[in-house]
Amino acid sequence: MTTSSAAPDQHGSTAPPGETPLVPVGVLGARGRMGTEVVKAVNAADDLELVAMVDAGDWLFDVANAGAQVVVDFTRPDVVMDNVRFCIDNNIHCVVGTTGFDEEKLATVAEWLRPKPEVGVVIAPNFGIGAVLLMRFAQEAARFFPSTEIVELHHPNKVDAPSGTAVRTARLVAAARRAAGLPPSPDATTDSLPGARGADVEGVPVHAVRLTGLVAHQEVLMGAAGETLTLRHDSYDRASFMPGVLLAVREIARRPGLTVGIESFLGL
Ligand SMILES: NC(=O)C1=CN([C@@H]2O[C@H](COP(=O)(O)OP(=O)(O)OC[C@H]3O[C@@H](n4cnc5c(N)ncnc54)[C@H](OP(=O)(O)O)[C@@H]3O)[C@@H](O)[C@H]2O)C=CC1
Ligand SMILES: O=C(O)C1=N[C@H](C(=O)O)C[C@H](O)C1
Numbered sequence: 300m301t302t303s304s305a306a307p308d309q310h311g312s313t314a315p316p317g318e319t320p321l322v323p324v325g326v327l328g329a330r331g332r333m334g335t336e337v338v339k340a341v342n343a344a345d346d347l348e349l350v351a352m353v354d355a356g357d358w359l360f361d362v363a364n365a366g367a368q369v370v371v372d373f374t375r376p377d378v379v380m381d382n383v384r385f386c387i388d389n390n391i392h393c394v395v396g397t398t399g400f401d402e403e404k405l406a407t408v409a410e411w412l413r414p415k416p417e418v419g420v421v422i423a424p425n426f427g428i429g430a431v432l433l434m435r436f437a438q439e440a441a442r443f444f445p446s447t448e449i450v451e452l453h454h455p456n457k458v459d460a461p462s463g464t465a466v467r468t469a470r471l472v473a474a475a476r477r478a479a480g481l482p483p484s485p486d487a488t489t490d491s492l493p494g495a496r497g498a499d500v501e502g503v504p505v506h507a508v509r510l511t512g513l514v515a516h517q518e519v520l521m522g523a524a525g526e527t528l529t530l531r532h533d534s535y536d537r538a539s540f541m542p543g544v545l546l547a548v549r550e551i552a553r554r555p556g557l558t559v560g561i562e563s564f565l566g567l
């Protein structure tokens with residue numbers, strides 16, 4: 300569905316002469332939990348214009364036809380790659396919050412971007428500023444603790460487990476542990492039910508809870524002799540992701556190529 304009231308001129312602008320043009324934004328997954336919030340946030344932003352809302356069953360060409368310069372994707376791990384490919388092919392910058400990106404998929408996106416040096420794609424498993432900081436703090440602290448485990452807790456409608464944020468946190472922690480030369484976390488378990496010790500992400504156990512009433516939460520637990528450090532972040536409302544999403548929408552045209560996470564946009 301396209302939402303723009305005025306047709307773009309030959310430069311893609313709908314602004315009257317002399318005024319700073321609004322950035323035309325399309326939202327994919329627009330009727331979903333995150334998409335609905337993004338639509339509200341874009342509509343409330345003075346410098347952005349919502350030009351297309353696309354959800355399952357809608358025509359993806361709507362975003363190109365509407366003149367979107369930036370697309371925000373909060374869809375599903377099984378469809379997001381097709382959406383990103385379409386945007387890159389059509390010279391549209393992408394802000395991607397959808398999860399499910401492993402190293403292979405990231406490499407594929409980087410490959411698609413190679414012939415399009417002017418297009419920017421940011422793929423971030425979490426746009427919450429607190430969650431981004433938690434990842435950074437966990438990365439900093441990891442080398443001081445022999446044991447680290449991650450517990451992520453989410454609403455029960457989430458389709459992927461563990462969360463993209465937890466997987467990224469675990470990878471960052473694992474890299475910090477490797478760099479510090481830490482041995483595997485001590486664990487004497489020889490007898491367990493399947494899943495009891497969580498998913499193994501590069502040696503870091505990740506436990507996923509799905510509970511009615513929750514939105515998005517994560518704890519990183521670190522242990523050393525006689526002490527523990529627990530880092531916790533809670534998103535109680537999806538509004539918590541919007542400052543990060545809007546920052547990425549405003550920045551991405553100046554950041555060609557592939558960016559993973561919004562840390563660099565925040566000066567981290
Ligand atoms: N990076 C971040 O900060 C955050 C990331 N997420 C991630 O974002 C993703 C979406 O989460 P959430 O909003 O809760 O999920 P929802 O299921 O509520 O929303 C996804 C929407 O995308 C629609 N959709 C499915 N296929 C397509 C398609 N091909 N084109 C366009 N739309 C499509 C779905 O329709 P239908 O239901 O009919 O399939 C649905 O309306 C998940 O991967 C989640 O982990 C979530 C929160 C924050
Ligand atoms: O599905 C969600 O809700 C969320 N998904 C992202 C993830 O998998 O990390 C971000 C946040 O945790 C909310």
